[in-house]
Amino acid sequence: MKKFVRNAVLATLLTVAGTTAVVASPAMALPYPNDNESITFIYYSDASKTVEVGMYVYGNCLENFEYGDRTRYSTWHRTACPRDLP
Template sequence: MKKLVRNAVVATLLTVAGTTAVVASPAHAIPYPKDNESITIVYYSDASRTVEVGMLVYGNCLDDFEYGIRTAYSTINRTTCPRNL
């Protein structure tokens, strides 16, 4: 009986720990561009960031466009444009 109770307690603790880890993970925030900026986000297939699978460009310098797929692996670049655009 003690072993059964111990296993139930361990299972409960592991479930709570796993749920806490999922809830506590940060969200991927998309940055907001300034008046003279455009944001380029390049998405990659995996953590090595060698195979590009998508891109998102938005802001005030270039026309907004998107292609491919969004993944958890990305790089974010800010481009400053001249004030007269």
């Protein structure tokens, strides 16, 4: 009986831990750029968003570009490509 109770408690703890891990770590989907757009993420040091610490640019205008740190505090925007780029 002790073995059954121990296994039941262990199974419950593993279920709760697995559910917590899935719920506690939501993923943010990156926006998808259109044919003539790039997406720019600007990362900041804290929630006040006054000190820029990094940037990530990707899309269809130029090569992808990244510098600095990625943090949880960010803004993003779309930029249309100039028409004279190949």
